[in-house]
Amino acid sequence: MPDAVTIIDVAGVPERPASAGRERWRAIARNVFPFLVVGGIWEIVAWAGVFPHRLFPTLEEVAQSFVQLTLSGILPHHALETVLRLLSGFTLAAVFGVTVGVLMGRSRRAEDIFLPLVSICAPIPGLAYAPLFLLWFGLGNFSAVLLVGFVAAFPIIFNSWTGVKAVKEIWVRSAQSMGADDRRLFSHVILPGALPYILTGLRLGLAQAWRILVAVEMLAAVPWGLGWMIFGARKFLNTDVMMAGIVVIAIIGLTLEKLVFQKIENYTVVRWGMITS
Amino acid sequence: MTENGQTIRSFRRAAVTLTVAALFYEALARSGYFAPALLPTIPVILQALYASIADGTMIEHAAFTLYRVMFGFSLAVVVGIPLGILMARFQRIEHFVLPLVSALMPIPSFALVPLFMLWFGIGNLTTILIVFYAATFPMVFNTWSGVRSVNPIWLRAAGAMGADEHSMFWKVIIPGASPFIITGMRQSFLRAWIAVVGAEMIAASDWGLGWVIFDAKEFLNTDIMLAALIVIGVIGFVFERMVFGSLERATVLRWGMMRKAKG
Numbered sequence: 001m002p003d004a005v006t007i008i009d010v011a012g013v014p015e016r017p018a019s020a021g022r023e024r025w026r027a028i029a030r031n032v033f034p035f036l037v038v039g040g041i042w043e044i045v046a047w048a049g050v051f052p053h054r055l056f057p058t059l060e061e062v063a064q065s066f067v068q069l070t071l072s073g074i075l076p077h078h079a080l081e082t083v084l085r086l087l088s089g090f091t092l093a094a095v096f097g098v099t100v101g102v103l104m105g106r107s108r109r110a111e112d113i114f115l116p117l118v119s120i121c122a123p124i125p126g127l128a129y130a131p132l133f134l135l136w137f138g139l140g141n142f143s144a145v146l147l148v149g150f151v152a153a154f155p156i157i158f159n160s161w162t163g164v165k166a167v168k169e170i171w172v173r174s175a176q177s178m179g180a181d182d183r184r185l186f187s188h189v190i191l192p193g194a195l196p197y198i199l200t201g202l203r204l205g206l207a208q209a210w211r212i213l214v215a216v217e218m219l220a221a222v223p224w225g226l227g228w229m230i231f232g233a234r235k236f237l238n239t240d241v242m243m244a245g246i247v248v249i250a251i252i253g254l255t256l257e258k259l260v261f262q263k264i265e266n267y268t269v270v271r272w273g274m275i276t277s
Numbered sequence: 278m279t280e281n282g283q284t285i286r287s288f289r290r291a292a293v294t295l296t297v298a299a300l301f302y303e304a305l306a307r308s309g310y311f312a313p314a315l316l317p318t319i320p321v322i323l324q325a326l327y328a329s330i331a332d333g334t335m336i337e338h339a340a341f342t343l344y345r346v347m348f349g350f351s352l353a354v355v356v357g358i359p360l361g362i363l364m365a366r367f368q369r370i371e372h373f374v375l376p377l378v379s380a381l382m383p384i385p386s387f388a389l390v391p392l393f394m395l396w397f398g399i400g401n402l403t404t405i406l407i408v409f410y411a412a413t414f415p416m417v418f419n420t421w422s423g424v425r426s427v428n429p430i431w432l433r434a435a436g437a438m439g440a441d442e443h444s445m446f447w448k449v450i451i452p453g454a455s456p457f458i459i460t461g462m463r464q465s466f467l468r469a470w471i472a473v474v475g476a477e478m479i480a481a482s483d484w485g486l487g488w489v490i491f492d493a494k495e496f497l498n499t500d501i502m503l504a505a506l507i508v509i510g511v512i513g514f515v516f517e518r519m520v521f522g523s524l525e526r527a528t529v530l531r532w533g534m535m536r537k538a539k540g
Contacts, residue, residue, distance in 0.1 A: 030372050030376075031376045032376075033372075033373070034372075034373045034374070034376050034377050035376065035377070035380070037373075038377065051396070055395050055396060056396075109290075112286075112287055112290035112291060112294065113290070113294050114294075115291070116291040116294050116295050117294060117295075117298060120295075120510065120514075121510075123467075123470075123510055123513035123514050123517055124506060124509055124510040124513065125470060125471040125474040125475070125509065125513070126471065127387070127471065127474050127475040127478065127487070128474050128486075128487070128490055128505075128506055128509050129506070130478075131478075131490050131491060131493070131494035131502060132499070132502055132503070132506070134494065135315050135494065135497070135499065136311075136315060136316075207383075210383070210385060211385035211386070211387065211471075212385075214385045214387050214388045215385065215387040215475050218387070218390075218391075218479070219478070226388075227387075227388065230388055230391050230392075231391055233391070234391040234392075234394065234395060237395070239392070239395060242391060242392050242395075243392070245388070246384060246388050246389065246392070249383075249384055249385065249388050250380060250381070250383055250384045252383075253382075253383025253384065253385075254379070254380065254383050256383075257383060
């Protein structure tokens with residue numbers, strides 16, 4: 001058994017690139033390899049007929065229905081509606097959450113008013129609210145977006161609140177002694193100082209929104225949307241359509257995480273040297 | 278004195294806020310602006326809660342839900358911690374597992390419920406598997422980053438003092454990674470708790486808090502829905518604060534590895 005020290009050192013430090021191009025190819029191959037193995041196992045199980053064929057389609061069938069649905073425009077339409085709903089709900093949550101969180105961090109009165117409400121409502125799973133929202137606001141887009149916004153707001157509130165409270169006292173004091181007024185203090189010290197936390201909160205909120213949205217689409221009977229597509233496909237035993245939907249959901253989730261949030265982080269807090277990427 | 282006085286004042290303000298919110302809700306419910314079936318008054322909700330606890334149904338529902346959560350969560354811990362440790366210690370395993378984990382993680386567990394229902398039928402098995410799916414990933418991720426972030430100086434110091442592989446692992450790496458592991462358990466419990474309600478709504482047979490809410494919707498029993506919501510909130514709160522909070526206090530906070538968060 002190798003020594004722990006060396007293993008951990010190796011894991012922490014990326015290997016020196018021999019040549020950048022070859023290194024990249026190797027990285028891609030390394031990332032693809034596990035999927036090939038899992039895909040192969042899937043294929044073997046599907047062909048062996050352990051499960052009924054209808055319930056466990058081969059990868060070709062999944063790919064075929066994926067291509068078919070994409071070409072006929074059904075899948076993009078579902079995905080577009082879902083993303084639109086996600087964005088509107090998330091925007092609602094971001095605006096509301098950051099405002100309330102920053103208020104709570106800045107003023108003790110606001111903290112005392114909001115904190116009890118927030119800490120009671122936050123631990124309840126968002127989906128538990130869903131039937132209530134459906135009864136109150138009816139089926140369809142409005143309650144779906146509202147619920148997504150409501151549920152995604154909590155991590156954003158919590159993180160903005162912690163972030164504002166975690167701004168170093170010394171920064172605030174030095175800015176004040178250099179004569180910064182309240183507005184400048186807020187926009188030049190507190191907001192940038194709290195930004196790492198706020199961004200983490202937005203990230204958590206988006207993940208939360210994404211999870212709840214798929215569920216809500218199943219319950220709220222909206223005419224288009226990936227969640228609805230998966231749920232509807234179950235009724236007709238279209239397992240291949242369900243799998244195609246899950247693949248699209250995974251791709252969108254991964255894209256949001258890798259392309260959107262890591263970029264934002266790199267442009268702001270990493271560049272300012274507040275965290276290392 | 279000021280610290281104490283401030284705590285008392287915060288408590289009083291919290292009480293005032295909650296009372297005002299309750300009164301506002303009560304006024305809204307009694308105003309007749311909404312149908313009373315959709316917005317029951319607080320006494321009605323409490324009565325429904327009391328009645329369902331008194332005849333034992335709510336307790337049985339909660340027991341079923343807790344059984345599913347604990348089963349799935351324990352499975353996730355049993356699988357997640359060893360996997361995370363293996364990933365952190367052997368690069369080969371990390372290279373194999375990490376891409377799979379990062380691809381599966383963004384899939385909401387709820388998207389898999391219809392598929393799992395077809396595969397495993399309706400009932401406990403599907404629900405537990407969904408909970409397991411939801412809870413495993415935070416566990417793996419946190420254990421992995423925890424073991425990786427053990428301070429190298431500690432490892433070298435222990436190695437210089439002649440620790441063998443076995444005691445290095447149990448005395449240095451595991452305690453060093455424990456703040457992350459406990460955070461992971463906390464996160465994965467939270468996700469398990471979220472997942473179970475969703476899974477029960479669609480895939481449960483006839484017991485479980487999620488099922489109560491969903492079933493009550495069909496009959497417009499808003500009071501029972503709100504009562505179940507209260508039970509869900511209370512159980513989640515108790516686990517989050519009491520169980521994991523005290524676990525944290527007993528281990529990593531006492532060892533001085535983590536400062537108590539202020540605020």
